[in-house]
Amino acid sequence: MNTISLPIRSTRIWGVLCLLCCLVLWSCRSGEKLYQKGKYDDAVTAFVKKLQSKPQEVTALQLLPEAYRHAQQLHEDRVNALLRSNNLHKWEAVRNEYRAMQRLYDAIHSSPAALGVVTPKDYRDAITGALENAAQTRYDEGNALMQRGDKASARKAYDEFAAALKLLPNFRDAKERKEEAFQAGIIHVVVSEIDVRSPYFQFSADQFRDYLVRTLEQRNVNRFVEFHDERFARAENLQPDQYISLRFMDFVVGQTYVDRLQREVSKEIVTGTTKDTSGKTIDIRTIVKATIFTTKKTVVSKGLLDYQITDVYNNRVLRTDRIPGSYTWLNQFGTYRGDSRALSEEDKKQIGGQDIAPPPPQELFVEFTRPIYDQLERDLRSFYSYVN
Template structure:
């Protein structure tokens, strides 16, 4: 019986707590008047005669309205350049409270005419847009790339507030082009017909990367031919050159092992009983490594000052490997793996053009990572 009584007590207590949460009472006690109104409205939509929700709604709405109007008056008296955004936010909250109440018939019996500030909201939004617009003009007058970026974002905020505000679209476009860094990427020159196709493929990968680059809207890459055709005056020139590369350095190593195995059947007696003995063999293992490597230099130069602003070097190596073996003696002295190796024959290595392409793969990964790192937040 004691357990039953205790269970009833906890159920009763839980219902009180849940009721307080769903009617907005707890939010009201914590001073979160907007949340309190929202919870009370939600409860009255589902339970129109809930007495506690009615009481909460009346009190919470009056306090919420007073709170937002007080914040609006305080903001109007402040010197904050962007105070109209705060004012706009509070008018939006007041209007949202009114919309919530108007969507609930039971709520309208408690708050018959919730206040809405439609004209005031529109005016504050227009004033907020004007503040952002003037801020953008100020940054544009500074006449430098970083200030132009700030101006761009200010005009963007202006248009988010008022899509047709004055000439904000044109000013945003002006700010963008004043903020953009134009980077011309010079092609890699490899003075060897043997590697021309592979070098061209490597260049195509780089061209694809810069063509798809979109992480930083204020950095535009151009290939050299594209820049010439469009008469682009670069801000920076990115040059790529191989300091050195070696293709097809061949190393062959031979390792000789003396093998023997005991207790191997080497014959039979006249009575057909096995004769055990030791078998021997000499195993020669050949390992061929063909190494190809190179070092790519990346330099970024400021076009106006002709000063080097960044230089990095990226190494790349590729090693092609082959192995085979031969033996002399009794093959029973060899393990299965060793015997399988003796059945292999020396393979033809890839052509030089393929070896060239392989050692550029790690170089490409390092290169695009570094370009991204440098320009993503430029």
């Protein structure tokens, strides 16, 4: 049993050794190729990995210092070019260059052999300084935007303060300034009470408006847009930025149409048998008749919703449209008089049912406004989702 297992283990060990040798050889060639192509950061990383597994590898020891020197020079040149530029956010790009160099610093420190031939520069202080400058730039830009005093600038200021905090989470009073910018940038949209020109349907119209406001708030259409019911806005003395006026126009509820149809049907049927003079059996046929009475009651409700979005400060109409909606309630029933044998299978399908009352007007109002509501909600979500 041992004589069988030893060769298998030896083969496996030999395979692993071969694989490691291949990896070292590939790493060596890969580092040289990267170096020759001017990809100095990648070359440094490849040479360090090579020296971690083979500390005496000659090519890596020779080329690593050159690769690092070229990489450092390349990043330093980029930093100097950025610092001379007018790029407002150049410190963030500078930070990225320093971080790339710090990654090389960390890589070289992971290999004693690499440290023996290269003394990498520690860029931690440079990164910290670049971060502070980058955050300060964002912070100053946010303050400058806030001084403009308009909502669009406040929303941009919010993004600048947020960017400063992303760079340095506790930078100065950026959290407080961010919240101030948010509040200053909010667009308060008041949704009007709905004029339906009929007190009978006012409750249903109010429900329409209440559900619309609640849904828009729950959908969180835009973080800088808040929707308010006009009644509550008035009670809280809220000054709106935009006003959505809603009015149902040209609507009818419960317009009823009744169609009564009557038609005669007949069918020849076999009622028995008899024999003729020759003694042959023959069918006795007769004609049976019936009268079918069908009633089709249709109740139509339809109307238009006119809506308009207005900028309160300059009375400019931002959007206006009319949305149609309709609902048709149908009840059909039928009876017959006469011989049921005269009815076909299709006739029988029309028989039955009963005369029932349509839904109450308030329910019909709700039904015809459903498609209007769906379209209105889509319109408003689309319109306000692009506020920035």
